[in-house]
Amino acid sequence: MISRRALRRGKSRVMVGLMGVAVLVAILPLFLILASLVIEGASSLSISFFVNRPAPVGETGGGVAHAILGTLMIVGVASAVGIPLGVAAGIYCSEYRGTRLAWVTRFVADVLNGTPSIVVGLLAWTWVVATQKHFSALAGSIALAFLMVPMVMRTTEELVRLVPDSLREAALALGYPRWRTTLVVVLRTALPGIVTGSLLAVARVAGETAPLLFTALGSEYFSFDMDRPMAALPLVVYKYATGPYPEWHKLAWTASLVLILVVLVLNVAARLATRQRFDRA
Amino acid sequence: MTERIPGAPQVPAIVARDFSFWYGERKTLHEVSLTFSRRAVTAIIGPSGCGKSTFLRCINRMNDLVPDTRTAGELEVEGRPVYSRTLDLVAHRQRVGMVFQRPNPFPKSIYQNIAYGPALNALALKRDLPEIVERCLRRAALWDEVKDRLHESALGLSGGQQQRLCIARALANEPTVLLMDEPCSALDPIATQRIEELILELKQDYTIVIVTHNMQQAARVADRTGFFDAGRLVEMGETNQIFTAPKHERTEAYITGRFG
Numbered sequence: 001m002i003s004r005r006a007l008r009r010g011k012s013r014v015m016v017g018l019m020g021v022a023v024l025v026a027i028l029p030l031f032l033i034l035a036s037l038v039i040e041g042a043s044s045l046s047i048s049f050f051v052n053r054p055a056p057v058g059e060t061g062g063g064v065a066h067a068i069l070g071t072l073m074i075v076g077v078a079s080a081v082g083i084p085l086g087v088a089a090g091i092y093c094s095e096y097r098g099t100r101l102a103w104v105t106r107f108v109a110d111v112l113n114g115t116p117s118i119v120v121g122l123l124a125w126t127w128v129v130a131t132q133k134h135f136s137a138l139a140g141s142i143a144l145a146f147l148m149v150p151m152v153m154r155t156t157e158e159l160v161r162l163v164p165d166s167l168r169e170a171a172l173a174l175g176y177p178r179w180r181t182t183l184v185v186v187l188r189t190a191l192p193g194i195v196t197g198s199l200l201a202v203a204r205v206a207g208e209t210a211p212l213l214f215t216a217l218g219s220e221y222f223s224f225d226m227d228r229p230m231a232a233l234p235l236v237v238y239k240y241a242t243g244p245y246p247e248w249h250k251l252a253w254t255a256s257l258v259l260i261l262v263v264l265v266l267n268v269a270a271r272l273a274t275r276q277r278f279d280r281a
Numbered sequence: 282m283t284e285r286i287p288g289a290p291q292v293p294a295i296v297a298r299d300f301s302f303w304y305g306e307r308k309t310l311h312e313v314s315l316t317f318s319r320r321a322v323t324a325i326i327g328p329s330g331c332g333k334s335t336f337l338r339c340i341n342r343m344n345d346l347v348p349d350t351r352t353a354g355e356l357e358v359e360g361r362p363v364y365s366r367t368l369d370l371v372a373h374r375q376r377v378g379m380v381f382q383r384p385n386p387f388p389k390s391i392y393q394n395i396a397y398g399p400a401l402n403a404l405a406l407k408r409d410l411p412e413i414v415e416r417c418l419r420r421a422a423l424w425d426e427v428k429d430r431l432h433e434s435a436l437g438l439s440g441g442q443q444q445r446l447c448i449a450r451a452l453a454n455e456p457t458v459l460l461m462d463e464p465c466s467a468l469d470p471i472a473t474q475r476i477e478e479l480i481l482e483l484k485q486d487y488t489i490v491i492v493t494h495n496m497q498q499a500a501r502v503a504d505r506t507g508f509f510d511a512g513r514l515v516e517m518g519e520t521n522q523i524f525t526a527p528k529h530e531r532t533e534a535y536i537t538g539r540f541g
Contacts, residue, residue, distance in 0.1 A: 098348060164385070165346075166381060166383060166385035167385055167387065167388075168346070169343060169346070169379075169381060169385065170381065170385040170386075170387065170447070170450075171387075171397075172343065172346070172374065173341060173343060173374055173378065173379035173381075173451070174374065174375070174378075174397060174398040174401065174450065174451070174454055175370075175371045175372065175373075175374040175375035175398065175401065175454065176371075176401060177370075177371055180401070184397075185387060188388075188389075189387075189388055
């Protein structure tokens with residue numbers, strides 16, 4: 001009896017150990033990436049990097065402030081379009097999951113989710129850039145929004161499905177019409193998860209380069225005009241990393257680090273904002 | 282508190298005549314005919330799957346959520362046909378409150394849980410809400426326990442407190458009928474006792490229908506008791522009579538524990 005129990009305990013320890021190893025393997029790449037970014041890029045980090053435009057070739061200094069601004073604007077507009085659409089579609093597919101439209105929407109979203117981002121960029125190019133006959137930040141936002149919708153939709157759908165039916169019944173039994181039950185009870189309950197899912201989508205598209213290459217195009221200047229070409233951090237990284245000068249390569253590392261920092265700050269800020277709202281509730 | 286129909290205490294609050302219900306092809310209620318008296322507690326007992334919960338959920342049409350169901354026969358609450366196409370479902374559910382098997386407070390503050398219904402149904406002005414919240418919590422015998430933490434999450438309450446909160450939430454809508462679907466099955470004996478005391482207290486003002494698996498509970502709280510078996514109402518009468526002198530063999534077998 002005792003030996004069998006010891007055997008069991010041994011097995012348990014081995015399995016827990018294996019799981020620990022698996023976790024390490026899973027997070028190792030993250031740390032490797034962060035470490036190399038810091039090692040290669042941190043040395044060039046300075047205030048000037050955050051507030052200045054790039055210096056002309058050959059001069060030192062300069063920054064990527066125009067690209068930080070550009071990324072915030074392009075991703076901001078993409079989120080303003082993509083997140084509400086995705087959340088709405090996700091709620092529909094979950095609350096009315098038996099309908100044929102929900103099935104079709106889900107299928108289309110899965111296909112779109114698997115579509116390479118460069119193809120989505122091509123679509124935005126055909127629709128916006130080719131018809132307007134000039135590159136624009138808006139075209140980039142549209143491409144990114146297209147990428148966000150299926151991601152946000154699928155997470156929303158999963159999270160809304162997790163809201164227990166007993167809560168829906170509670171609201172309906174109080175005389176809530178179905179649409180209000182969905183908005184007030186179901187959506188509110190699932191909101192923290194939806195926020196997290198949306199942030200993941202924001203983080204992912206903030207790093208997208210391919211769809212911006214022939215839409216937002218990139219620029220060396222500060223710009224608030226969504227109808228003109230605009231800089232973005234991934235484009236800066238791409239340009240500097242593929243350029244011929246060693247200083248550029250260094251700038252590419254630093255710009256990558258900044259990109260990750262921007263995403264991180266966005267994440268933390270949005271999470272703090274939603275947490276406070278829920279404490280008050 | 283609530284609008285009453287004057288001088289008509291004999292008119293039953295809820296009437297079913299040959300009421301049947303189908304989930305898809307499966308007929309789960311067979312020509313049920315019964316009445317529930319106003320301002321009294323009626324218990325529905327019966328083995329699992331006998332259709333007692335289904336029947337209860339028909340009264341405020343909670344089964345509408347389930348696709349592919351249909352009904353036949355008549356079911357009326359306060360003289361209004363429940364399955365009529367012209368029924369205002371929102372107003373109907375406001376008049377017919379429901380308490381569920383598991384406490385299901387909204388993941389919000391205690392205060393908001395109660396204020397939700399009246400605010401929605403435009404029963405109250407915003408400035409009256411604090412008073413309504415207090416009155417309903419007092420009515421549900423919960424006020425003293427939560428008055429200092431009205432704005433904390435309702436999920437921090439114990440199961441019994443949550444269930445009383447759910448009762449208070451239902452009362453805030455000023456219903457005339459209160460449906461209770463095994464309201465104590467997830468609670469310990471002490472919490473159960475408090476809910477039972479509350480039911481006895483509330484029956485002065487409300488028509489209460491309670492589905493229960495616990496026969497002692499039916500005996501303790503109900504004025505009348507109905508016994509369901511296999512989707513049929515076997516018999517219904519004064520609680521005393523059902524438990525001491527059942528007319529039907531199946532009823533006797535069930536209450537003496539020989540089946541179900």
